[in-house]
Amino acid sequence: VVNDLFLALLAIALAAFPATIVLFVEPDAPHAREAAVRSLALNLLALILLVAAAFLVRSTFGTVNFDELRAALPQAESTRTMRSVAVASSTPAEICCVLLLSGLGIFFLAAPFQLAAGEIFNGAKFWGVGLIALFPRGAALVLMIRVLVDGPARLHGTAQTLLTAVGFLTILVGALLAVWQIRMRRLLAFFVVFQSGLILLSLAGGCCERPRPLARSEEHTSELQSHHEL
Secondary structure, three states: OOOEHHHHHHHHHHHHHHHHHHHHOOOOOOOHHHHHHHHHHHHHHHHHHHHHHHHHHHHHHOOOEHHHHHHHOOOOOOOOOOOOOOOOOOHHHHHHHHHHHHHHHHHOOOOOHHHHHHHHHHOOOHHHHHHHHHHHHHHHHHHHHHHHHOOOHHHHHHHHHHHHHHHHHHHHHHHHHHHOOOOHHHHHHHHHHHHHHHHHHHHHHHHHHOOHHHHHHHHHHHHHHHHHHO
8 A cells, every 4th residue: 555665665674674583583593693694684785775776766757656656657659550568668767677676586585685595594493484485575576566567667678577587597596406405494495486486477477468458459449440441
């Protein structure tokens, strides 16, 4: 329900914070301290990237309201001869898209930040693993859908390219690293990473499908006009 980018980023930071605190309060767990430090460092890096993206969005378009951003990046006008919708985006918008996906990818355990997932999961108990795999990833998934898939139409091309590339890389690295694991928590970590890659590819497909209803509608209108002329 949040319609402001800064508030959404604050919400995802609060969602990831309890999972990191859990690692700090488990002194009896092996490697808990190292896992907690890695998790905190990644969360701070993600917060820096997301805040930088939000300030860049504000300086470029003058707003961080999602509805106003759609108006600031309107969908390209189409003609009766177009089979698809143009999705060209400006350079600042593409940079914002990269920063947003990088920051959200840390919470989502996407490439290339998934390499620390094994150590973080290995230092947590199973209920801590559940928190790490559920709340930060869930919040990141919701925000990626809100910003990238349901975002401005001209960002769909950039978002689809980024999500596809990161998704394939995440699947590849997660699958390769999972083969060599002998500890249950580390194996679970890279299974979650592999799952994250599949979800990213699904989001890329969602970006691809967004312009199609308009394209089909225009094609149908063109056929009706041709039939009327005949």
